[in-house]
Amino acid sequence: MSLQTLKQQALANPQVREEYNKLENEFSLIDQLLSMRSTAGLTQAQVAEKMGTQKSNISRLEKGSSNPSWKTLLNYAQACGFQLAIKATKVS
Amino acid sequence: MSLQTLKQQALANPQVREEYNKLENEFSLIDQLLSMRSTAGLTQAQVAEKMGTQKSNISRLEKGSSNPSWKTLLNYAQACGFQLAIKATKVS
């Protein structure tokens, strides 16, 4: 059995799929944060300053070890010169 | 001077515009939550049950008086049968 089919079977389980989807979303969230800041050409310290906080907090945010609030996401995006919206897509 | 031009002038101020953008985003967030649940045809109590919480908390969430965490948004979306992503668009 290949890894692919193993993954398929695992994802056939609705419970597993839910967790998987959540993980995917978390990954993409962090990716988006990083990509916003890098295309803005800003350092963590610069973003922190614009947000009125500390660079260590930005690092914590970007390392994915936390669970940011919506307002924090908005502020971060704004500091990087972006506007934010959520995209909801029907699943299953 | 018309209301329109007054608004334009106000929005010409970067600080004002930042706040305005944040508000717009907050509105659209709540709209999306409501729309997810209504297209799913679920009651607050049903969503609450799927999320493992209480209907009063769902109400609080939807009334916009709070600032939900990303995971809370993911859970809510999932309970309504949606997947979530953030869309970042360059501004100004």
Place this chain on the structure above:
DNA sequence: ATTAAAGTTATCCTTTATGATAACCACCAA
């Protein structure tokens, strides 16, 4: 090899989001 800048990690403290419960309002059907 040194230095400086960028990023990471740990810790403490304060604020706030979230869970839980209970009482309430609005509406509609029986």
Place this chain on the structure above:
DNA sequence: TTGGTGGTTATCATAAAGGATAACTTTAAT
């Protein structure tokens, strides 16, 4: 009018987010 359903509000307790500071690692430049 009564009962049921969907939604709201208030309050409390607890878990967790976010701010601040400091020490540390990594990386890049000279």
